[in-house]
Amino acid sequence: RREEEKLERYQPAITLDGRRVEVAANISGADDAAKAVEAGGEGVGLMRTEFLFLKRDEPPGEEEQFQAYRTMVRELNGLPLILRTLDIGGDKHVPYLSLPAEANPFLGVRGIRLCFEREDLFRTQLRAILRASKEGPIRIMYPMVAMPEELAKARAITESVRREVGVAPVETGIMIEVPSAVMMAEQLARDVSFFSIGTNDLTQYVLAMDRQHPVLAPKADGLHPAVLRMVDLTVKAARKAGIWVGACGGIAGDPSGAVVLSGLGVTELSVAIPSIPAVKALLRGLSMADAEDVARAALECGNAGEVRGLVRGLLARKG
Ligand code: PEP
Numbered sequence: 001r002r003e004e005e006k007l008e009r010y011q012p013a014i015t016l017d018g019r020r021v022e023v024a025a026n027i028s029g030a031d032d033a034a035k036a037v038e039a040g041g042e043g044v045g046l047m048r049t050e051f052l053f054l055k056r057d058e059p060p061g062e063e064e065q066f067q068a069y070r071t072m073v074r075e076l077n078g079l080p081l082i083l084r085t086l087d088i089g090g091d092k093h094v095p096y097l098s099l100p101a102e103a104n105p106f107l108g109v110r111g112i113r114l115c116f117e118r119e120d121l122f123r124t125q126l127r128a129i130l131r132a133s134k135e136g137p138i139r140i141m142y143p144m145v146a147m148p149e150e151l152a153k154a155r156a157i158t159e160s161v162r163r164e165v166g167v168a169p170v171e172t173g174i175m176i177e178v179p180s181a182v183m184m185a186e187q188l189a190r191d192v193s194f195f196s197i198g199t200n201d202l203t204q205y206v207l208a209m210d211r212q213h214p215v216l217a218p219k220a221d222g223l224h225p226a227v228l229r230m231v232d233l234t235v236k237a238a239r240k241a242g243i244w245v246g247a248c249g250g251i252a253g254d255p256s257g258a259v260v261l262s263g264l265g266v267t268e269l270s271v272a273i274p275s276i277p278a279v280k281a282l283l284r285g286l287s288m289a290d291a292e293d294v295a296r297a298a299l300e301c302g303n304a305g306e307v308r309g310l311v312r313g314l315l316a317r318k319g
């Protein structure tokens with residue numbers, strides 16, 4: 001029986017009507033990669049590389065980063081590894097970088113913006129990533145992209161580092177976590193292989209509610225129809241360009257979120273490692289046609305509570 005459970009864990013999640021949704025892991029270090037595979041993860045949809053930079057006195061050098069990324073890609077044994085480039089700033093403080101204080105850090109120099117201010121850090125990281133890409137399927141993902149010229153610049157720097165390192169091109173994608181990126185998604189989609197929706201930040205920016213605010217954060221639900229409409233626009237833009245869309249924010253691993261996001265056309269859910277088996281089981285018990293109906297109705301709801309009610313109704317009918 002335990003053996004059976006184990007085998008099932010490694011099977012893909014296919015809905016009752018035969019539609020596959022990939023379930024990948026969010027990880028924050030080399031030690032997590034093996035755990036992600038063990039839990040049934042079909043790869044890593046988000047490696048938050050900034051974690052390698054926290055709780056220390058100086059940034060990790062190229063060699064240290066290379067070893068960490070190589071360990072991950074080896075542990076994954078052929079499964080894809082999406083490395084998100086540095087996402088420092090906002091809520092993630094790195095004292096030794098001595099960055100100027102900001103009145104509104106979430107609207108400040110964070111994510112890809114910081115990588116442009118500190119191109120030295122960005123290039124070192126890209127060298128390490130690209131060297132590790134010789135060992136297995138690594139994809140690069142840029143965080144906090146708000147406009148097409150930022151993507152163009154990130155790609156140009158990556159390409160210049162790639163020529164220096166002398167490796168084959170790797171697939172690149174972007175986080176969709178800023179409303180302007182949603183509105184520009186058709187243009188952005190032309191230059192990447194995938195999108196991954198960061199519902200944590202997208203929710204905070206769409207609802208104008210600080211994700212860490214003691215009063216507001218609990219009310220900032222990623223299942224708000226305003227956020228779901230952004231997801232819908234993103235998926236439609238991606239389809240036009242023929243690229244896939246994943247989601248890696250907290251609601252991807254929430255049962256209601258997993259149903260609605262899949263129903264909107266998100267085909268990869270990247271979730272915390274302990275949530276992987278439950279999300280796969282949920283998808284296997286569901287028909288995509290039902291998820292699509294609920295998702296369509298969710299777009300017409302007035303608030304997140306109504307959306308959650310719709311999904312509860314569907315799951316109750318399915319027992
Ligand atoms: C997000 O914003 O949803 C996300 C996945 O990234 P992070 O939580 O690291 O900002």
Ligand code: MG
Binds near residue numbers: 177198200201
């Ligand atoms: Mg984010």
